[in-house]
Amino acid sequence: MATNDFKFAELKEENSDVIQTKFVSTKKEITSRFASNKLAMTGAILFLLLIIISIAVTFLPNYDTGTPNSSLMDIPPSAGHWFGTDSTGRDLWSRNWAAIQYSFSIALIATTINIMIAILIGLLMGYFEKFDKAFSGVIKIMYAMPTIIVLILFSIVFYTKDPIKSFMVIILSLTFSGWVNASQQVRGSVKKTRNLEFITASQTLGTSRIKMLGVLFAYALPIVIVQYAIIFPRMVIAEATLGFLGLSIPDVPTLGNLINDARNSFLAYPYQLLFPLLMLALTTVSIQFMGFGLEDAILGKDGV
Amino acid sequence: MKFENENLNKVVASQKKNNLLNSLSPEVRFWSKRLFKLVVELILITWAVFTIVFLLMNLPYMLNLQELMPSGVTQKLAHATESEQEAVKMAAFSTLHLDHGVIVQYFYSIKGIFDGTMGISWSTLNPVSWDLWGRLFVSSTIGFISVILSVLIGIPLGVFFARREGIISDALASLISVIAFSIPSFVIALLLVFVNSLIGLPFVFDYGNVFMYILASIAIAIPVGFGYTRYLRTSVRQEYSEQYVSLARVKGVSEEKILKKHILKPALFPIINYFPFVVVGAFFGSITIESVFSIPGTGQMLIQSGLEGDQTTVLAITTLYTFFTVISFFVRDLLITFVDPRIKGE
Numbered sequence: 297m298a299t300n301d302f303k304f305a306e307l308k309e310e311n312s313d314v315i316q317t318k319f320v321s322t323k324k325e326i327t328s329r330f331a332s333n334k335l336a337m338t339g340a341i342l343f344l345l346l347i348i349i350s351i352a353v354t355f356l357p358n359y360d361t362g363t364p365n366s367s368l369m370d371i372p373p374s375a376g377h378w379f380g381t382d383s384t385g386r387d388l389w390s391r392n393w394a395a396i397q398y399s400f401s402i403a404l405i406a407t408t409i410n411i412m413i414a415i416l417i418g419l420l421m422g423y424f425e426k427f428d429k430a431f432s433g434v435i436k437i438m439y440a441m442p443t444i445i446v447l448i449l450f451s452i453v454f455y456t457k458d459p460i461k462s463f464m465v466i467i468l469s470l471t472f473s474g475w476v477n478a479s480q481q482v483r484g485s486v487k488k489t490r491n492l493e494f495i496t497a498s499q500t501l502g503t504s505r506i507k508m509l510g511v512l513f514a515y516a517l518p519i520v521i522v523q524y525a526i527i528f529p530r531m532v533i534a535e536a537t538l539g540f541l542g543l544s545i546p547d548v549p550t551l552g553n554l555i556n557d558a559r560n561s562f563l564a565y566p567y568q569l570l571f572p573l574l575m576l577a578l579t580t581v582s583i584q585f586m587g588f589g590l591e592d593a594i595l596g597k598d599g600v
Numbered sequence: 601m602k603f604e605n606e607n608l609n610k611v612v613a614s615q616k617k618n619n620l621l622n623s624l625s626p627e628v629r630f631w632s633k634r635l636f637k638l639v640v641e642l643i644l645i646t647w648a649v650f651t652i653v654f655l656l657m658n659l660p661y662m663l664n665l666q667e668l669m670p671s672g673v674t675q676k677l678a679h680a681t682e683s684e685q686e687a688v689k690m691a692a693f694s695t696l697h698l699d700h701g702v703i704v705q706y707f708y709s710i711k712g713i714f715d716g717t718m719g720i721s722w723s724t725l726n727p728v729s730w731d732l733w734g735r736l737f738v739s740s741t742i743g744f745i746s747v748i749l750s751v752l753i754g755i756p757l758g759v760f761f762a763r764r765e766g767i768i769s770d771a772l773a774s775l776i777s778v779i780a781f782s783i784p785s786f787v788i789a790l791l792l793v794f795v796n797s798l799i800g801l802p803f804v805f806d807y808g809n810v811f812m813y814i815l816a817s818i819a820i821a822i823p824v825g826f827g828y829t830r831y832l833r834t835s836v837r838q839e840y841s842e843q844y845v846s847l848a849r850v851k852g853v854s855e856e857k858i859l860k861k862h863i864l865k866p867a868l869f870p871i872i873n874y875f876p877f878v879v880v881g882a883f884f885g886s887i888t889i890e891s892v893f894s895i896p897g898t899g900q901m902l903i904q905s906g907l908e909g910d911q912t913t914v915l916a917i918t919t920l921y922t923f924f925t926v927i928s929f930f931v932r933d934l935l936i937t938f939v940d941p942r943i944k945g946e
Binding site: 437439441444445454537559563573583584 | 641644648659781786790793794888902922926
């Protein structure tokens, strides 16, 4: 074999295989994964639409949530009243959209408080062994505690006609045990991360506990976000359940109250019940879709 | 010398104790430990929930927000003449043990749970147990049927959707999981009432009608069963991707046998994990369901007595529910040990 059989290949930059990997930040990766999930995007758009419409509707001329009108009782959906009127002649179109606003605000506040409690207790339980041992009994009791019963008892015992006090009672009862599961998730994450080498290293170097808790929190953040999407629809449903039993904030159009108003006469006027149920289903389903998408995008699990 | 003797005695005593424990077979030792733990947990948790609910119910009186006047006493007073008022009130208060302080009342209500009366109702002045057991029977029958129905719905559907791939079945599966987690059972109950009223089937409860028990159970079982479907679908798929399944296929084991003999048992794991929540959900979900179908069960009783401020009834029902909850968690652990003997609980 002659040596001139071999030639040096021409080395040009265009010819060489350039493998370029762009650095993608976690945030971007998660966003793109979420955006490529059709179900999640549908949920997100639906959810945003619900909020936008519920606010936009208040500027329309036919928006009127309050005034009862005895001449307009139980009118089926028509040009004047798009969702019809209820048994006291109030416009259901306006009341349904107002209910979205009220129920969302209740759920938002309750969820935020729940998550904050969950973070606090989860971090403490994950980080301090003694606190963990002391508090695990409480968690066991909270798990065994019949949530719905406590929810109902709270609203019965502290029942007031005053809307502001009643609002606080609802928030109190929704946040009594809503945080338990989320706190255990945070605790698990903290327990996992605190055994990582760099945590041990920085602990030996004398990093303060508060700073350490901050780092551990940052690691638990994905779980917290997913839990937010899990707790929020639960709070909407819990409010609807309370309202269904006649225990929500009195005289305020929330989803639960609308369902409660309609349930006695719904065989005669099914539309009165249909619309609030539809709103309830739309909200919970849209958040559920978003939640599944978030779970996929952040935790990388294949759910649904 | 004396010190040594004492020590020796201690050692001998501990050895005896060990011998006693060691003489039992490991299984018996394990189960006796578990049972002991269950009893301790049962007592502690039930007591804690009882105390919390008691405090909650008594808070308005302890803070002097409300005058202590049970509705049963008010009714009695309405029937009494002017001169009898004071005596009737005193008599009623003493049957309810309200003439004592809160702490004594607390012990009386604990005693009530144990003496078979479940306490004296504040609204009827009769023992709570008169009304309770009949209602509990109705509620637990419905709960029991719904647990069975949810398994009957959930497991076949879960296996079906796990084995079938395609756009339609995937969409159906995600629809099912959405229904499971975002539609409360009272909505399903209302829909059932609506459909039944259209078809002309009954939708108001009466004791003798078996159909009504099943209808109420369906409303509870649909979300729960669909929840099963979701969990089972994921876990069956996971199990199918394991290597031992491929090996079994290579060996020529039929698909049917792979599923029944190998896949289903480990795949049932998440379902069993979910079990206590199902049982609890079957009993507590019934609060709204009972309200829809006007079923005279414990859920209705709880709401009614809560609204009337009937403390003893609320306490009795809550205690029962907590009791059931703890037991169902224990049964969950039992089932897990049964499915996978390696896991012997914590």
